[in-house]
């Protein structure tokens with residue numbers, strides 16, 4: 001059983017309460033109408049496929065129902081840290 005620390009609830013909870021919600025720290029375009037089709041497609045569909053530390057969003061679906069970010073090692077599955085969406089990670093990574 002994997003336990004994930006929710007930074008909003010302030011405690012570890014069971015993995016089944018959470019849902020993965022995609023890559024973190026993706027810069028949303030300020031003016032989508034100013035983008036070319038290729039730039040828009042890049043924003044919508046292109047994501048990193050990291051082997052190592054990766055910053056990703058998680059959703060505490062069966063708890064506080066809030067989003068947060070996690071730094072997870074994609075090979076070992078170890079979650080190094082979790083932090084609120086408006087915070088910066090302490091651990092390195094590629095996103």
Ligand SMILES: [Zn+2]
Nearest residue numbers: 006009060064
């Ligand atoms: Zn929570």
